[in-house]
Amino acid sequence: MTFNVLLQYILPHRALSRVVYWATRWTFAPWKNFLIGKVVRSYQVDMTQAAQSDPFAYPHFNAFFTRKLRPDARRADATPGALISPADGRISQAGPIVDGRIFQAKGQDYTAAELLGDEAAAAPYRNGRFVTIYLSPRDYHRVHMPLRGVLKETVHIPGRIFSVAPFAVNAIPRLFARNERLVCHFEGAQGPFAVVMVGAILVSSVATVWDGLVIPPYAPSIRRKSFVGQNITLDRFGEMARFNMGSTVIVLLPEGVAELDTLTSQQAIKVGERLGELHHI
Numbered sequence: 001m002t003f004n005v006l007l008q009y010i011l012p013h014r015a016l017s018r019v020v021y022w023a024t025r026w027t028f029a030p031w032k033n034f035l036i037g038k039v040v041r042s043y044q045v046d047m048t049q050a051a052q053s054d055p056f057a058y059p060h061f062n063a064f065f066t067r068k069l070r071p072d073a074r075r076a077d078a079t080p081g082a083l084i085s086p087a088d089g090r091i092s093q094a095g096p097i098v099d100g101r102i103f104q105a106k107g108q109d110y111t112a113a114e115l116l117g118d119e120a121a122a123a124p125y126r127n128g129r130f131v132t133i134y135l136s137p138r139d140y141h142r143v144h145m146p147l148r149g150v151l152k153e154t155v156h157i158p159g160r161i162f163s164v165a166p167f168a169v170n171a172i173p174r175l176f177a178r179n180e181r182l183v184c185h186f187e188g189a190q191g192p193f194a195v196v197m198v199g200a201i202l203v204s205s206v207a208t209v210w211d212g213l214v215i216p217p218y219a220p221s222i223r224r225k226s227f228v229g230q231n232i233t234l235d236r237f238g239e240m241a242r243f244n245m246g247s248t249v250i251v252l253l254p255e256g257v258a259e260l261d262t263l264t265s266q267q268a269i270k271v272g273e274r275l276g277e278l279h280h281i
Helices: 003-010 013-023 029-041 061-065 110-117 119-125 166-171
Strands: 080-083 090-098 101-105 108-111 129-135 142-144 149-156 181-188 191-198 205-210 212-215 223-226 237-243 248-254 258-261 273-279
Touching: 013 080, 013 191, 029 061, 061 212, 061 223, 090 101, 090 166, 101 110, 101 129, 110 119, 110 191, 110 248, 129 258, 149 212, 166 248, 181 205, 181 237
Parallel strands: none
Antiparallel strands: 080 273, 090 129, 101 108, 129 248, 142 237, 149 181, 149 223, 181 191, 191 248, 205 212, 205 237, 258 273
16 A cells, blocks of 8 residues: 555545635635646646636636636537537546446445445436546536426535545546545436535535535535425526536446446546537437
8 A cells, every 4th residue: 555545544534624615715815826826837727718818817726726717618419319528628438337236446346335325315327328527627617407407406425535636546446436426416307317516625615507516515424405396497408406526427327328428537628528428318
């Protein structure tokens, strides 16, 4: 076990995340400009695509981190029936769910039931398809809909807050099924699908367009919220949520709903780009 991986087990995840949550919202100009400048330089963030291109015009670091893009910065794939990427980032893994198991990395997997916190909810995905996308600090951190859907339920599942960077994904068993996460269940024209927002170390924070800030507070136990009958419908490519700091998005689809394109690990992807083809449109 490397030192970086060992640290993931012994660091006080939630205490650190609470401190960083506060620090990234501090409006003291020298502080927030220092943080923003460091990230822009270290990760070569392209600010030309942002609605506000001046990184130091944001009131605090988190406003910069969750920045809105120009309306013309992203376009949804125009192919009828195309499944599109919900996030900017890199493909961590993608492919078939085999007998309920989802591939994480070489030698590592986890079950859909563990990820969703529910055996019954996982049943439609037993031999379906999945796409896992990792967002680095340089990426756009708003998450969009991969296809049109009606929100049915959210499930806030408590857990650890390990890093979701590649070194941790390769080394920590069942990482995505252990981290704090928000599961969003939708019903689409082809049946159910799920978009899972997986938190990460140093502020595991998620906000949705329908509920605002959801994480924190961190959950002491599984928390379910039903939206049945509220007719919250989100269009394909519409914004659905955002991450405050590090993050991973996992999309689950039932068997027969879509055929994925050839997607390779660490392949760069942007919101709206094609992931595959939906069936029976």
